[in-house]
Amino acid sequence: MKLIEWVMNVKKKDTAEYKVYRQLKDALLARRIAPGTQLVEKTISESMYVSRTPIRQALKRLEQEGLVQNIPNRGAFVVHPTKDEITSFFEMRKELEFLAVKYGLPKVRKSDIAKLHTFLEMELETYEQKDLPAYVELNKQFHLFLAEVSGNKFLIRYMDEMLTQSNVYLFLFDVFYHVEPGENVRFREHEEMVKAIENHDHKTLLELIDLHMKHSFDDLRLDDHGYSSLEDVLVD
Numbered sequence: 001m002k003l004i005e006w007v008m009n010v011k012k013k014d015t016a017e018y019k020v021y022r023q024l025k026d027a028l029l030a031r032r033i034a035p036g037t038q039l040v041e042k043t044i045s046e047s048m049y050v051s052r053t054p055i056r057q058a059l060k061r062l063e064q065e066g067l068v069q070n071i072p073n074r075g076a077f078v079v080h081p082t083k084d085e086i087t088s089f090f091e092m093r094k095e096l097e098f099l100a101v102k103y104g105l106p107k108v109r110k111s112d113i114a115k116l117h118t119f120l121e122m123e124l125e126t127y128e129q130k131d132l133p134a135y136v137e138l139n140k141q142f143h144l145f146l147a148e149v150s151g152n153k154f155l156i157r158y159m160d161e162m163l164t165q166s167n168v169y170l171f172l173f174d175v176f177y178h179v180e181p182g183e184n185v186r187f188r189e190h191e192e193m194v195k196a197i198e199n200h201d202h203k204t205l206l207e208l209i210d211l212h213m214k215h216s217f218d219d220l221r222l223d224d225h226g227y228s229s230l231e232d233v234l235v236d
Contacts, residue, residue, distance in 0.1 A: 016050045021058035023048070023234065028067055028078065028171060029132055035172055036080035037230060039068065047234035066168040079168065083222055086169060093162045094213045097143065099155060101205055104146030108197055112149060116142070116194045120187075127184060132176050136167045142190060146197070173220040185215055 024044075027033045044055050059076045062068035069079050081089075119142045126135035140163040147159040170176070189212045196205035 017054035017057045017061075020044060020048060020050055020055050021061050024058065024062060025065075025067070028062075031172075031177075033078055033230065035078050037078045038074075039076045039078065039230065041075070043230055044234060047230075066165060067171065079172070081169070086217065086220065086222070089162075089165060089169070090213050090217045093166065094209065096147075096155070096159050096162055097209045097213070098206060100146035100150060100159060101202060101209070103150035103152050103155060104148075105197065105200060105202055105205065107149050107151070108146070108200065112145075113194070113198050116145060116197065119145075120190060120194060123187060123190065127176075127179065127187065130177060132171070132174075135176060136170050139170070140164070140167060169220060173222055175219045175221055186212065186219070189215065 024033075024039065039059060041052050041055050041059075044050065045052060059068055059070070063070050063076070067079060068076050070076050119138055123135065123138050123142070126132075126138060143163055144156070144159055147155045150156070189208060193205060193208050193212070195201075196208055
């Protein structure tokens with residue numbers, strides 16, 4: 001095979017893989033595919049006129065992002081965490097956030113505060129633009145801030161892992177699309193947290209984090225409805 005033919009085939013493969021990946025992920029982020037739905041390769045192939053190889057690669061990418069679970073001898077499914085699992089997650093995340101306050105807050109300098117205010121400005125824009133992926137990334141960086149300031153590599157690693165998992169719950173269940181900027185309780189809580197960090201107010205910051213974790217959990221729409229079938233999503 002000539003080099004130019006090989007390059008063209010690679011591009012076609014990448015394009016097909018990205019097309020499947022993007023369409024499935026967009027449908028997941030728009031809450032059109034229900035958690036627990038099986039992502040049947042045959043259905044995707046017939047609906048999108050794509051071969052099985054790019055479909056498997058696209059599903060692997062989604063699995064790496066935590067949105068899809070591959071079950072041996074059964075296939076790929078949209079992740080469907082239980083309420084108990086999510087409850088346990090938020091309990092552990094809160095403890096890590098408390099540790100980030102313990103080790104990070106004493107090391108916060110005046111020059112660090114500007115970064116937090118930038119996060120707040122950008123976060124507000126994501127609500128105005130209804131940009132969930134951008135919001136999720138900003139939210140992660142905001143909550144990782146104190147761990148990074150602490151310089152504790154173990155705390156940074158575990159916080160990063162927890163926040164990456166938290167992103168999955170936000171993508172699947174968060175009320176982001178139903179919240180107007182002026183009504184956003186969690187954004188106001190972020191503002192209060194920044195004030196507490198700026199004032200090095202350890203006690204208030206812990207209280208705010210405790211409340212913030214509760215509201216974040218309560219805001220997850222675990223019993224949402226209005227999902228579409230896989231076939232309908234792929235036809236659009």
